Amino acid sequence: MTEANGRPSDGFHVFDTTLRDGAQREGINLTVADKLAIARHLDEFGVGFIEGGWPGANPRDTEFFARAQAELEFRNAQLVAFGATRRAGGKAAEDPQLAALVASGAPVVTLVAKSHDRHVELALRTTLEENLEMVRDSVEFLRAQGRRVFIDCEHFFDGYKANPEYALAVVRTAHGAGADVVVLCDTNGGMLPSGVREIVATVLAETGARLGIHAQDDTGCAVANTLAAVDAGATHVQCTANGYGERVGNANLFPVAAALELKYDRRVLPAGALAEMTRISHAIAEVVNLAPSTHQPYVGFSAFAHKAGLHASAIKVDPDLYQHIDPELVGNTMRMLVSDMAGRASIELKGKELGYDLSSDRDLAGRVVARVKEQENLGYTYEAADASFELLLRDEVNGGEKLRFFELESWRTISEQGPNGFAGNEATVKLWARGERKVATGEGNGPVDALDRALRTALEPIYPALAKLELVDYKVRILEGQHGTGSKTRVLIESTDGTTNWSTVGVADNVIAASWVALEDAYTYGLLRADQQP
Secondary structure: EEOOOOOOOOEEEEOOOOOOOOHHHHOOOOOOHHHHHHHHHHHHHHOOEEEOOOOOOOOHHHHHHHHHHHHHHOOOEEEEEEOOOOOOOOOHHHHHHHHHHOOOOOEEEEEEEEEHHHHHHHHHHHOOHHHHHHHHHHHHHHHHHEEEEEEEOHHHHHHHHHHHHHHHHHHHEEEEEEEHHEEEOOOOOOOOOOHHHHHHHHHHHHHHHOOEEEEOOOOOHHHHHHHHHHHHHOOEEEEHHHOOOOOEOOEEEEHHHHHHHHOOOOOOOOOOHHHHHHHHHHHHHEEEEEEEOOOOOOOOOOOOEEOHHHHHHHHHHHHHHHHOOOOOHOOOOOOOOOOOOOOHHHHHHHHHOOOOOOOHHHHHHHHEEEEEEEEHHHOOOOOOOHOOOOHHHHHOOOOOOOOOOOEEEEEEEEEOOOOOEEEEEEEEEEEEOOOOOEEEEEEEEOOOHHHHHHHHHHHOOOHHHHHHHHHEEEEEEEEOOOEEEEOEEEEEEHHHHOEEEEEEEEHHHOOHHHHHHHHHHHHHHHHHOOOOOO
């Protein structure tokens, strides 16, 4: 359901806790500027609530809420402050931590409360009755301050299994005190969907409270558990972008939102927001400085990538035969991978993707298939080197004539070790380009870098467009089935012209020779993109 303004109604909540729970992932250290940037992305995606952190607990979160009031103008989300119920034996009106939540200016507050009897007695070191009073007093205080209150029942499922009556009493107390949502938390992440569904349905029937779900992913079931809770009647889901979170993470916002929109037919996001999902997922990954997961559902680079020839044959007839949704619905694209598993259909679809129509020439498609299989048998891999595959395809389209912007005469590299440990690397290339013989030398941090510099020195006066070309990544792999220093080596090089990146591959008996092959393809493809003439 959506409101007249196109925003999702309050009948179902998508609640994001990336800035709080997600930031607890090992390796993530967010600055205040990072948190502000992520909050903008999440609001653009259209989540209803963004939990910003715990004001008063640390200076960074306190500063975030202060800056958020001045710098953030949300179109879709409300900002949420996180905290805990008042201390045992105290009064909510005198609790400094609750005062900090009010001072944050956030219109919504999430309070974590103990719902497992052993945690109350061992962690809080108080009585079960006092814990209920802490919940009631804290909720009523914040409600009196004009705040909307959600209660996170920590360790709820474990607590329910140990003492269901007490766990239910916590839910009833929070609901009776005025909490809008009582969130059942699988804090240890040990639940499975069937158990979640059963317990949520029972709690809903027994208490009448509006329920939410917060699932950790320790069994790999966080998304499934979240959807199971929805099946049982939960109308509030707590997630993190890309599943970030402590230990192995939380329920991933993007598969949950996509499932709700596309599988459950619930309008939980603003119109058009789902098509921005892939971009926003990757943008947040950049902010937290973690490479986007290539195999993440819906938004991963490989989510709609097809490699098997059997799949390609079916996709050529109808893409829906091997895709559960149209990738454009979530801002992603279908990709055909070229490998030794490829058949004619794979090659035709990949050719079409690159702008070559092979459907009317079965012999040509067959030659490309045979060439790919032959090359991959030697150790090449084209699924990670689209530029090298396009050059191979282009050569076959042109009757086997190889595109050459330069003809190699020879190359040589020298590595020297000085008396003080200084390593010097020098390379010389001799080649012909546009009728000119060029001999150039380059020095670099390693022999491949030196080779690149020498090639650039030789070719840039003839092809000025190469000034924009830059090598941005370099990977070496010793191929399986070979041995020791005599093994075959595969090199992948990623290059850019400042606008587009492309990858090339080379295979040889030594790393320098393999690097030369990949380097030659990288320069050739760069010149082809720049519309240069040989």
